[in-house]
Each structure stands twice: as structure tokens, then as C-alpha cells.
Amino acid sequence: MFAKTKEKKAEKPKESLSESIAGIAAVLVSGLFIITFIVQAFEIPSESMVETLLVGDHVFVDRLSPTVKAGFIGPLIPYREIRHGDIIVFLHPRDPGMYVVKRIIGLPGDRIHLHDGKVYRNGEQLNEPYVIHSSGDYNPYRDEFPSVAEENRRYPEWPLVMREHIKDGELVVPSGSYFGMGDNRDVSLDSRFWGFIPRENVIGRPLFIYWSFKTPKDQYERTSMEDRIGFLVHVIIHFFDETRWSRMFHRVH
Numbered sequence: 001m002f003a004k005t006k007e008k009k010a011e012k013p014k015e016s017l018s019e020s021i022a023g024i025a026a027v028l029v030s031g032l033f034i035i036t037f038i039v040q041a042f043e044i045p046s047e048s049m050v051e052t053l054l055v056g057d058h059v060f061v062d063r064l065s066p067t068v069k070a071g072f073i074g075p076l077i078p079y080r081e082i083r084h085g086d087i088i089v090f091l092h093p094r095d096p097g098m099y100v101v102k103r104i105i106g107l108p109g110d111r112i113h114l115h116d117g118k119v120y121r122n123g124e125q126l127n128e129p130y131v132i133h134s135s136g137d138y139n140p141y142r143d144e145f146p147s148v149a150e151e152n153r154r155y156p157e158w159p160l161v162m163r164e165h166i167k168d169g170e171l172v173v174p175s176g177s178y179f180g181m182g183d184n185r186d187v188s189l190d191s192r193f194w195g196f197i198p199r200e201n202v203i204g205r206p207l208f209i210y211w212s213f214k215t216p217k218d219q220y221e222r223t224s225m226e227d228r229i230g231f232l233v234h235v236i237i238h239f240f241d242e243t244r245w246s247r248m249f250h251r252v253h
Helices: 017-038 158-163 225-237
Strands: 039-043 057-062 087-091 099-106 111-115 118-121 170-172 177-181 202-212
Touching: 039 202, 087 177, 099 118
Parallel strands: none
Antiparallel strands: 039 057, 057 202, 087 099, 087 202, 099 177, 111 118, 111 170
8 A cells, every 4th residue: 555645735824804894995996997987887867758668767887988088098988979869868058967868859050959859950851750748748849949949947948048959940959069859759858948958068978778667757856765665575575576587688779
């Protein structure tokens, strides 16, 4: 018999408390960096983007590529200018703290007007296969914008600003701003009603839907603690049967 020599395995040094804390901190900092500068979760609160986005769709928003190029790190960031047809998330220019999602119809210098509910940009009618008209009624201000005047009690300053940018019956988008509209044109409160989207208000572009749950269209207006807890319990109970599984990982475009 040959004697077997057993090599003692080197004991793995135990991680100290300070090293554990440093590791956890690194993970937290990395996660904070990602959700602050790269992607952000966002829930669709209204019907203004139906059928492209539904109430209760949860999307990841790309915060990185729409940011302005600046400094020495500029060439390293996959930046691109916002384009016609892009869907963006932004801070509402008239209601502080409110996040909104719309489709970009007009870039700086574009001339915009609507006739019979159809959008014309720089004299040409847009082909918009994503648009729906859910109510099917006719509203002169909404559908003949900006040629028909209307008193705006919610945003009274907008008609005054709008008049300064109308030329030959069309609204000219100023520098550093965008004109956005919802795909559900009959119900969307958009640039027609509150004005231009400042460049600095843009948060990012939705990438894809990571989860979608059947949600009442007025749920975001129910802000009481009782309503929030009640809906959370509803989500837990009906997670499997009211999750819209077919919309999971659906790309937003």
C-alpha cells in the first residue's frame, strides 16, 4: 500500500465586516448609477398613447442616449438627437413634478398645423399608422389647430405664447423645444393644449415594456393611502390572471 499524502487545502480567508459593507455599498452605488443615469422605470398613467402604450404598462426608459453631449466624456456616450416619431418621457412644462409620455411630431423650426384631425408638418400630411381616434367626435380647436382659438382655463398662458409662434396659420416650433402629441388623438392632452416641450425637460426614450397589468384609467388619480393599499392588494391577488403577458418585453416604437 502506498501512503496517500493529502495536501491541505488553503483555507479561504474570511471576509471581514468592512469588506462585506464595501461590497454591498459597491452594488448599491452601481444600481443607483444605472437607475439615475442609464435606465429608469416608468408606469404609463393615462390613455393618451393607446394603442402604443396602455394604462398599466411598465417600461424601462433609456436616459443615456438623449442626454446632451458635453465635455471629455461626450464621444463615449451613445448620444443621438431626438427625431421625428420618437416617443419620449419628459417633465410636464406646466405641471411641476408630473412625468408625461408623448410622440415627437415637431422639431425646432418645423411648421405644424392640423386640418380635420390630420397633422401637417412643413406643408405635408403625415402618415401616422399608430394614431387612433377613440371618441370619433369633432372638436374645432383640437382638430383644426392652431387656426381655431379657444379659452384655456387650465393653462391660460399658453394661448398668449402660442400667438407669438404662429406664422401663416401654422405653429413654428422654436429653438430648444419640441411639439409632442399622444397617439390617441381625441383624448390626449398634449402640446396643442399646454405648449412646447423644453429640451431640458426630456428624461429619455422608452425602450420596452417589462411588465403590464390591467389598471383602471383613473388609478393614478387615486392618491389616498387607502386607495394605494387597496390596489396593491388587488395586484397581489390578481397578479397572474390580470398581467398582460403578451405585452411583456414588447419594444416601444
